[in-house]
Amino acid sequence: MSFRKVVRQSKFRHVFGQPVKNDQCYEDIRVSRVTWDSTFCAVNPKFLAVIVEASGGGAFLVLPLNKTGRIDKAYPTVCGHTGPVLDIDWCPHNDEVIASGSEDCTVMVWQIPENGLVSPLTEPVVVLEGHTKRVGIITWHPTARNVLLSAGCDNVVLIWNVGTAEELYRLDTQHPDLIYNVSWNRNGSLFCTACKDKRVRIIDPRRGTLVAEREKAHEGARPMRAIFLADGKVFTTGFSRMSERQLALWDPENLEEPMALQELDSSNGALLPFYDPDTSVVYVCGKGDSSIRYFEITDEPPYIHFLNTFTSKEPQRGMGSMPKRGLEVSKCEIARFYKLHERKCEPIVMTVPRKSDLFQDDLYPDTAGPEAALEAEEWVSGQDADPILISLREAYVPSKQRDLKVSRRNVLSDSRLASSSRPGASTSAATTADATPSGSLTGAEEAGKLEEILQKLRALQALIKEQGDRISRLEEQLGRMENGDA
Structure with missing residues (x-):
């Protein structure tokens, strides 16, 4: 009986990690030397983005995944920031949209051309200004379109609607010290943070309330991390008082004691956890390791089960993790990491060895797809939704159609629509959808359609005028109040 307990059955026991061949690496990349504990790398099924050294500003490379080999020094970068870039994150609902946070205190959102950059990209779709110190954390909402969270060294968390460039929520009283990381829960109703004051907090962003917190989640002074798991539990990495690196699992309903606590070793690099909700496996990468x-998280004690270690010669400067829909299911690939060296990026493939060529249902349950479950406005109004799942069975034949569907729903068109409803803005974007006839129309139908569009246009113009007048009245009122007349 005791023997069976030691050798726990798990299909992930034999996960096999392997670096790719040299010609499939990305060579000659000058990875950023900024001393900041972000991953420095973000990847999706289309592009790899890496924060790089840049003279006189901040830049990151965006490479199509198949652009392997030596990267020319003159290869164009995304370079609109005036200070070093500290964090980047791909939009989960559009593979051509990426957000960046920088030492210049701004957050920028970029639209990457479908086939990658052919010239330096200096103009973001939108610049979000609200932080007073450098912005070191960027993370998109998992299920609501255009909702982006940023956290800065001003200890403030801001939540933005990227489509309208507005600040939705400002959380500036919860953290008295530097925020190490922020992680949304599965449906984006809450997020958890790890802070320099050694506390892990669970926060409801729309109410601005602290749902739960734990002091001294890890007693050591070095950086911690906290991430939400799919079932609502919280997984943390940190250091003991004796500087041993630790992992812990917490139940938010009772943060008095961890459900599980494991000591790893006494290295000093911060541990970056990557979580796969489909397999309940957490991969832990130490900076400089x-x-x-990797560990499997289960419902029965001891909850955190060590699976294995992938070891290579070179230490890692940073690490990116491919979303599940970007993996090769035909090769039983369950994770792929992009490991940053000093001057290159090396993909590492994690596979479960299987003899069969058939689709492995047990390895690939339906996973989060690229479609947003909610619009930003719906989330703000209090709605929540789990990710919209897709089957990876058809990943053998990546359909072009799905790609098009994703890229049409981009921040650019959303922000144009948003701007078209602001006073004085052009109304053409708002009527484009109606102006496209479906199939051939007769002359009378065409005239009717045209009249309908003109009516809508007039209604929009009237609405814009009305809103413009209202804004003027409010500004007048505000002016009177400021002058003490009201």
């Missing part, structure tokens, strides 16, 4: 350890 040359290994990736």
